[in-house]
Amino acid sequence: MAYLELKNVCKTYGQGTASTEVLSDINLKIEEGEFVAIVGFTGSGKTTLVNLINGLLKPTSGEILFKGKPVVDTSHERGVIFQNYSLLPWLTVGQNVAMAVKEAFPTESKTERSKRVSNYVEMVGLGPAINKRPKELSGGMRQRVSVARALAMKPEMIIMDEPLGALDALTRGNLQDEILNIWSKDKRTALLITNDVDEGIYMADRIIPLKPGPRATLGPEFKIDIERPRDKTALNDNANFMKTRNAIIAYLMDIGNKRKSVSNAIYTLPDLTPKNFVGQF
């Protein structure tokens, strides 16, 4: 039995004729302790997939099983690192992490909890900034807080939704190493969603491309047979790396081109109306 399993999952937004099928027929199996990356174009439904797995959304049809039980709600067993950090700006770094710790370990005493908080804040290298507010931090530091918050709940699985997408290349590289470091310490299961093939190859055991939406579905998986710990500078000379990278990029380019040739230039936009507060008050 797989640790996390998605069976024929479909997700449709809207109803009737206005409905858009964002994800279609997603099948995925992740084993315990594995690091899986899903690589896809922007707008292909990556965030929808993440929200389905962490329990924020429910699939229109199909099943999501976590440790054999269907996912019906969010859970502390699955920690999420959001794309846009989603820190609460009115709380300090420590308070943001403490909020998660308090929910995940309600029976612990205050001192135990605050120890946990400072442990995790220090682990992501923000010890001196524990009393700062998010606005005083750089983008990379904010994402570290988000990482600390997700890990402080001691989740069994970490779900990362383009966690490093908004960061500059150098900070991104550092944080990749840090996340890998933390992951390799206690080998939790990890799912990384990204649009960067190199990042996927560097970090994951397996890469699965997400074909562009609407009606996005998963492509064939690519196994990454590179010894850990991986050395970023040596990767470029690694024949295995080059081969896998080229194969994935060729695959993605190919489906990209197919999509262009197939598309008859009708783009179905989601039918959204902004919430109108004006008339309500």
Next chain:
Amino acid sequence: MKQSLTMQKVTQLIGLGSLKSLSNLFSGKIGKDGVTLMLKKVVAPLASILLFIGLWHSGAKALYNMEADFKIEKALNDQGEKAADEMRACIAAGETGCQPNTLPSPAQVWASYKSLLKDHNAIRADKLAFKEKTAAMNAKRIAEGKDAITYTGRPSFVDQIMTSLKTVFAGFLLALLIAVPIGILIGLSDTLRSSVNWLIQILKPVSPVVWLLLVFMIVKTMTKNSESDSAFIISFISVGLCAMWPTLVNTAMGVASVDKDYINVAKVLKLGAVQKVFKVILPSSLPLIFTGLRITLSVAWMVLIAIELLAQSPGLGSFVWEEFQNGAMDSNSKIIVAMFVIGIIGFLLDRIMLTIQQMVSFNKNEGV
């Protein structure tokens, strides 16, 4: 030095940053760049104040002359040449009995301000003397279980200001206690919002006067047997009811439009309902709530004057009305003094609220 630094901080905080250059001017630390800055921040406002006073002075003078001409002409028409000459002489001599009753000049207003201050000091001295005189007697009365004798003289202008401030704060507090909880409830529930929306829409534009009458109907009956100060109760409740709407609407809007990211965080952390409201929804809507409270306080101050005027409860409003009814020589200039006092206090209240508002607000993108 330290004192001037904190002074600068305070002035900056309450949005009177231009005072900084003024203090620099007096402390002599002004550089070459400072000259243009000073021109902009000090000289220009001062010039506009002078221009305002100049226009006011000449306007008041023109009105005075017009009114005087009317008086003389009326005397001429009614009583003939001799009466008109007498009237002209009387006006020129500045006698109190025949002064034209019109817009007072800045100098008259300043004189009234000083006389009001003098009056206040006199009353305060009188009060103190009364207290001293009755201290022994009061102690005896209290020992015997009787009520102490209190000063019942007429309130001074400053006392009226204090009464008004007391009323406005009581009304503001009432508005806060009613509007914020209701706003939160309405903001949280779509069903509740649509079910009470009609009521809010209808009550929101109701005039202060009508609120006063409504409150009067209720409070009059409720306080029939008690000895409480019903004028004060009526006016502060009316002020509260008039002014609470911006807070109610803003709170509901703030709560209903919390950023989806924060809600997702609450869900992923599995916060309970109460935790979610107090740890995520309320803090994130605080900036909007305080914007509402700021409007509420300025509306409260604005309607207070009208309500005091109508409810005959003591305060600046009744001061203005009594002066208007009084029709004494300096009544008009006292009214203008009250006008400036009302304006300045309103401005200061708004600044205080703005400061608090800036303290609690955060940029939506800060956590992102």
